[in-house]
Amino acid sequence: MRLPEILPGTADLLLIADHASADVPPGIDLGVPPALMADHVAVDIGTDALTRRLARALSAPAIIATVSRLVVDLNRDPADLGAVPASSDGHMIPGNWNLPDAERALRVAAIHVPYHDAIAAEIAARRPALIISIHSFTPRLATRPDEQRPWPVGILYNQDDRAARCGLVALAARGLHVGDNQPYSGRDLNYTMDRHAEAQHIPYLGIEVRNDGLQSREGIARWTHILADCIATVRRGL
Numbered sequence: 001m002r003l004p005e006i007l008p009g010t011a012d013l014l015l016i017a018d019h020a021s022a023d024v025p026p027g028i029d030l031g032v033p034p035a036l037m038a039d040h041v042a043v044d045i046g047t048d049a050l051t052r053r054l055a056r057a058l059s060a061p062a063i064i065a066t067v068s069r070l071v072v073d074l075n076r077d078p079a080d081l082g083a084v085p086a087s088s089d090g091h092m093i094p095g096n097w098n099l100p101d102a103e104r105a106l107r108v109a110a111i112h113v114p115y116h117d118a119i120a121a122e123i124a125a126r127r128p129a130l131i132i133s134i135h136s137f138t139p140r141l142a143t144r145p146d147e148q149r150p151w152p153v154g155i156l157y158n159q160d161d162r163a164a165r166c167g168l169v170a171l172a173a174r175g176l177h178v179g180d181n182q183p184y185s186g187r188d189l190n191y192t193m194d195r196h197a198e199a200q201h202i203p204y205l206g207i208e209v210r211n212d213g214l215q216s217r218e219g220i221a222r223w224t225h226i227l228a229d230c231i232a233t234v235r236r237g238l
Contacts, residue, residue: 002067002111004118007052009061013235014128016119017051017064018075018192019044019135025111030070031094040138041088042068046214051134053224058231060132063119067111070096074115075135075192078108090143119196130163130235131197131204136211137183152213153226154179156186156206158194163203163234170233174226183208203238205231 002025007015022043024030036042048064055062065074069085070093076083084104086096123131133156139149153176157164164186171178181187186206190198197204207227213219 001114004066004115005064006118006122007055007062007064009055009059011058011060012126012129013058013060013231014119014122014131015051015055015058015060015062015134016131016192016196017044017047017062017134019069019073020048020051020064021066022068023066024068024071028071028107029095032070032091036091037068037070039091040136040211041091042070044134044136045138045211046209046220047134047136049220050136050209050214050223050227053220054132054134054228054231057224057228061122061126063115063122065115072107072111074112075189077191078112083108083112089138089141116192116195119192123196123200123202127200128202129238130231131193131202132231133193133204133206135206135208136214137208139210139212149183149210151177151179151182152210153223154182154208156181156184156190156193156208157204158186158190158198160198160201160203163205163238166234166237167205167207167230170230171226176226179208203234205234 022037051062073083084096155164155167168178193204193206209223
């Protein structure tokens with residue numbers, strides 16, 4: 001079993017980082033070059049450090065994933081074939097090809113289930129006023145090299161846009177070009193927030209930071225300041 005890391009906090013917030021780790025548990029061979037595990041297909045670059053800094057800045061509890069999404073994607077329904085990807089942004093993942101149902105079920109039971117159980121337990125123990133999901137995205141997909149992703153930050157949401165609308169305004173007030181359900185829509189991929197926030201009518205912010213802004217200590221510090229201020233503004237407005 002692989003449990004997420006849980007950081008304690010006293011604020012009525014909950015930070016969640018679904019894709020913060022590039023780790024592959026012993027016994028799993030993805031069959032990819034080691035360098036690929038530092039790529040955006042394996043990990044949301046910068047989100048581990050950013051989530052930890054935000055947790056300290058906000059005195060907020062945080063739940064941080066400890067397994068690469070190439071092993072099992074914690075932000076997807078485990079019944080979705082893409083939850084154990086055979087390819088990602090043009091990269092083949094041979095260790096996931098023709099994966100036996102028993103192996104797939106084992107990954108779900110050992111990694112996906114404990115992760116979401118931990119989130120559910122934290123919410124049940126102390127219902128947060130606001131949940132914040134931290135992700136990052138690549139400036140350009142290898143499979144879509146001509147597609148521009150000009151937003152340094154985006155806010156994702158599905159049906160419940162209470163916090164999202166406030167967050168969009170707060171970030172735009174800083175002069176930032178903010179993606180409104182960009183670089184992709186929370187109406188298409190929002191599993192963790194759909195399950196733990198929307199289903200329980202808890203406001204949430206789905207935050208996507210472009211990862212070229214998170215590849216230095218200075219960048220992490222800058223985005224910690226920006227997002228801590230944004231989150232505090234949204235919390236006051238609820």
